[in-house]
Amino acid sequence: MNLFMKSTMALGLGVAVIATASIAGSHSSEKLNPAVAARQHQMQIVGYSIGILGAVAKGEMEYDAAMVSSAAKNLNALAQLDRASLWIEGTEQGATAGTRAKAEIWSDPDGFAEKFEALADASAALIDASDAAAVGAGMGDLGGSCKGCHEKYRGPKNE
Amino acid sequence: MNLFMKSTMALGLGVAVIATASIAGSHSSEKLNPAVAARQHQMQIVGYSIGILGAVAKGEMEYDAAMVSSAAKNLNALAQLDRASLWIEGTEQGATAGTRAKAEIWSDPDGFAEKFEALADASAALIDASDAAAVGAGMGDLGGSCKGCHEKYRGPKNE
Numbered sequence: 001m002n003l004f005m006k007s008t009m010a011l012g013l014g015v016a017v018i019a020t021a022s023i024a025g026s027h028s029s030e031k032l033n034p035a036v037a038a039r040q041h042q043m044q045i046v047g048y049s050i051g052i053l054g055a056v057a058k059g060e061m062e063y064d065a066a067m068v069s070s071a072a073k074n075l076n077a078l079a080q081l082d083r084a085s086l087w088i089e090g091t092e093q094g095a096t097a098g099t100r101a102k103a104e105i106w107s108d109p110d111g112f113a114e115k116f117e118a119l120a121d122a123s124a125a126l127i128d129a130s131d132a133a134a135v136g137a138g139m140g141d142l143g144g145s146c147k148g149c150h151e152k153y154r155g156p157k158n159e
Numbered sequence: 160m161n162l163f164m165k166s167t168m169a170l171g172l173g174v175a176v177i178a179t180a181s182i183a184g185s186h187s188s189e190k191l192n193p194a195v196a197a198r199q200h201q202m203q204i205v206g207y208s209i210g211i212l213g214a215v216a217k218g219e220m221e222y223d224a225a226m227v228s229s230a231a232k233n234l235n236a237l238a239q240l241d242r243a244s245l246w247i248e249g250t251e252q253g254a255t256a257g258t259r260a261k262a263e264i265w266s267d268p269d270g271f272a273e274k275f276e277a278l279a280d281a282s283a284a285l286i287d288a289s290d291a292a293a294v295g296a297g298m299g300d301l302g303g304s305c306k307g308c309h310e311k312y313r314g315p316k317n318e
Contacts, residue, residue, distance in 0.1 A: 034207055034210070038203065038208075041200040041204045042200075042204060044197065044200040045197050048194075048196070048197040048200075048244075051193070052244055070242070070243035070244035071244045073240075077239065077241075078240075080236065081232075081233050081237075082232040082233050084226060084229035085208065085211055085229035085230045085233060086233075
């Protein structure tokens with residue numbers, strides 16, 4: 001039996017509300033450039049994992065060490081996915097449909113890499129968060145890493 | 160400038176054909192349990208990455224060390240995503256919509272873990288593949304790891 005059954009079953013609704021909000025904003029991946037689709041899949045799991053941590057921080061989901069650790073580990077791993085096969089040059093906003101990736105991602109790869117490192121660091125700090133307050137204490141850096149990247153490297157919503 | 164620009168631009172079409180075939184078979188994630196959606200996003204990036212390696216192996220995409228290494232590294236990382244927040248008990252086929260995850264995933268977690276380890280091993284072996292033939296030589300183990308898991312832990316297509 002899965003160790004995490006009880007808490008995750010009980011807490012499913014909180015995750016559902018948060019993750020649905022994230023997913024509802026995405027486009028269907030069927031019409032996208034496959035590299036664009038792949039990185040949007042990456043971001044969807046990022047959003048799902050942050051949703052778990054955010055719900056725990058807000059008290060909407062009961063603290064569960066395994067779930068928190070799992071979400072933080074996955075964020076850390078997703079932040080470190082190799083970008084060469086995902087952020088392919090020529091797949092910026094305006095050049096291909098459905099992406100908000102700004103051209104600066106490719107003109108400033110070191111700056112872009114730093115943003116993913118910030119996400120990796122902020123999520124690593126949450127892997128061993130020992131209660132909901134500790135998760136909450138780490139959410140500022142985590143949210144800041146999202147915002148820091150989106151402000152600089154994400155363009156406006158597509159029409 | 161991105162180091163991989165030239166090759167990936169030239170090879171985009173091959174990736175597109177393969178990845179589209181994979182994505183076209185997926186359901187919209189908007190109606191899914193969020194954990195189910197998250198692991199389907201995981202599988203979409205797995206499929207995208209395998210598509211790159213398969214295209215190189217078949218000669219449909221020019222060998223490019225950075226692309227091959229990137230796809231293999233990402234497969235390796237995706238195979239090791241922590242399962243506690245993704246494979247949540249109660250989200251098997253029949254219990255929630257749109258998933259083909261068999262109940263055996265939860266009744267036989269060690270066996271299920273071995274399948275992901277097989278994917279991690281097969282992809283690790285491709286990270287340094289030095290030419291298309293080397294990629295091809297590793298595709299058997301890679302495809303076998305997919306098949307081994309799907310045969311045992313994936314149920315029939317949903318209606």
